[in-house]
Amino acid sequence: MPFALVALAVGAFGIGTAEFVMMGVLPQAAAELGVSIPTAGNLISGYALGVVVGAPALTLLGARLSRKTMLVLTMGLFTAGNALFALAPSAEVGVAFRFLTGLPHGAFFGAGAVVAAGMAGPGNRAKAVSMMFMGLTLANVVGVPLGTLLGQQFGWRATFVVVAAIGAAGVAALARLVPDQGRPAAGGSAVREQLAAFRSPQVWLALAIVTFGLGGTFAVLSYLTPILTDVSGYSPTAVTLLLALAGLGMTAGNFIGGRIADKAVMPGVFAALVGVAAVLGLFTVTSGNKVTAAVTVFAIGAVGFMVAPIMQALVMDKAGGAPSLVSAALQSAFNIANSIGAYAGGLVIAGGLGLLAPNLVGVGLAAIGIALAAALAGVDRKRQAVPEPVAEPVVEHQPVERPVAVPVAA
Numbered sequence: 001m002p003f004a005l006v007a008l009a010v011g012a013f014g015i016g017t018a019e020f021v022m023m024g025v026l027p028q029a030a031a032e033l034g035v036s037i038p039t040a041g042n043l044i045s046g047y048a049l050g051v052v053v054g055a056p057a058l059t060l061l062g063a064r065l066s067r068k069t070m071l072v073l074t075m076g077l078f079t080a081g082n083a084l085f086a087l088a089p090s091a092e093v094g095v096a097f098r099f100l101t102g103l104p105h106g107a108f109f110g111a112g113a114v115v116a117a118g119m120a121g122p123g124n125r126a127k128a129v130s131m132m133f134m135g136l137t138l139a140n141v142v143g144v145p146l147g148t149l150l151g152q153q154f155g156w157r158a159t160f161v162v163v164a165a166i167g168a169a170g171v172a173a174l175a176r177l178v179p180d181q182g183r184p185a186a187g188g189s190a191v192r193e194q195l196a197a198f199r200s201p202q203v204w205l206a207l208a209i210v211t212f213g214l215g216g217t218f219a220v221l222s223y224l225t226p227i228l229t230d231v232s233g234y235s236p237t238a239v240t241l242l243l244a245l246a247g248l249g250m251t252a253g254n255f256i257g258g259r260i261a262d263k264a265v266m267p268g269v270f271a272a273l274v275g276v277a278a279v280l281g282l283f284t285v286t287s288g289n290k291v292t293a294a295v296t297v298f299a300i301g302a303v304g305f306m307v308a309p310i311m312q313a314l315v316m317d318k319a320g321g322a323p324s325l326v327s328a329a330l331q332s333a334f335n336i337a338n339s340i341g342a343y344a345g346g347l348v349i350a351g352g353l354g355l356l357a358p359n360l361v362g363v364g365l366a367a368i369g370i371a372l373a374a375a376l377a378g379v380d381r382k383r384q385a386v387p388e389p390v391a392e393p394v395v396e397h398q399p400v401e402r403p404v405a406v407p408v409a410a
Contacts, residue, residue: 050102130258213369
């Protein structure tokens with residue numbers, strides 16, 4: 001694999017840490033900024049909103065730039081956003097800076113996925129994309145726990161100063177290691193080509209599969225801490241280690257998913273979504289025991305994030321010659337999945353159905369994802385079933401009573 005993938009992984013590691021470490025240092029940030037925990041939660045949702053808005057917007061604005069330039073600029077904006085957030089004087093200003101930090105998230109991964117796939121060549125595209133996303137999953141294993149510990153010892157601002165430093169290292173690595181990329185078509189054609197990909201119903205179905213299928217995983221992950229403490233009986237300190245275990249599962253799933261996608265994309269989609277539904281349903285039973293709960297937590301991370309590289313490969317395939325915007329939109333879909341899963345899981349808990357109810361919500365959302373995958377497979381079959389024009393057979397022993405058609409250029 002090209003060494004330039006390391007630069008993409010460094011950027012992904014910084015982005016993953018910035019996105020998720022806010023959950024770990026939320027109490028410290030709320031106390032210093034003088035707001036309640038729910039109000040401080042806007043620092044999380046502000047970032048997610050930035051991702052949803054920025055993924056398509058920045059991708060279209062940068063449609064005329066080379067992908068290497070796009071990567072360097074988006075990572076530079078990410079670095080600046082984290083540095084400014086570390087200096088935020090109030091929660092309101094902090095939300096604005098978190099929104100700014102989230103803007104380049106999707107555009108970076110959209111351009112990065114295309115660059116990674118292009119460097120790897122046929123047969124290794126999804127594997128290369130999974131190597132970039134390895135940085136994102138490793139952030140949950142290393143970056144988030146260490147960032148949380150740093151914030152607890154030295155304050156949340158120190159955490160984001162370090163995240164900004166990681167972003168600066170990513171900028172340098174991208175500029176140095178990623179080869180120059182060709183420029184897109186001149187004028188407005190680059191934008192039109194990117195938007196044209198959304199005329200395909202297959203692209204919309206793929207994005208919907210991510211939104212609902214991965215939403216099932218987030219329905220459980222969002223409430224994993226209270227499940228592990230109140231149902232499984234783990235201490236809060238032990239839960240930190242189990243969250244790292246989930247991160248290891250995400251890393252393993254990302255690795256396996258990349259290899260599956262290079263061999264069989266649609267079978268991989270079905271296998272991953274069925275695995276999500278099965279493991280989330282199983283967690284309803286296994287969560288009552290510490291050992292089985294720990295094993296299932298690893299499995300949830302593995303099958304849940306196996307979906308990511310497979311879906312990345314799928315949408316790039318359906319996007320044709322203009323994959324950047326669709327790849328960026330996929331990041332918006334991931335964050336919408338996060339929001340839908342967390343919201344739906346919270347509803348059933350608030351409705352008095354208990355902490356295990358999000359597991360069943362997750363099964364339901366995964367089932368919707370499976371149904372959407374079946375619809376996508378059906379559309380693919382119909383398009384492949386359109387017969388190619390063939391010459392009319394002529395029976396040799398019978399005279400031909402009409403003029404013979406002469407083939408013409410299409």
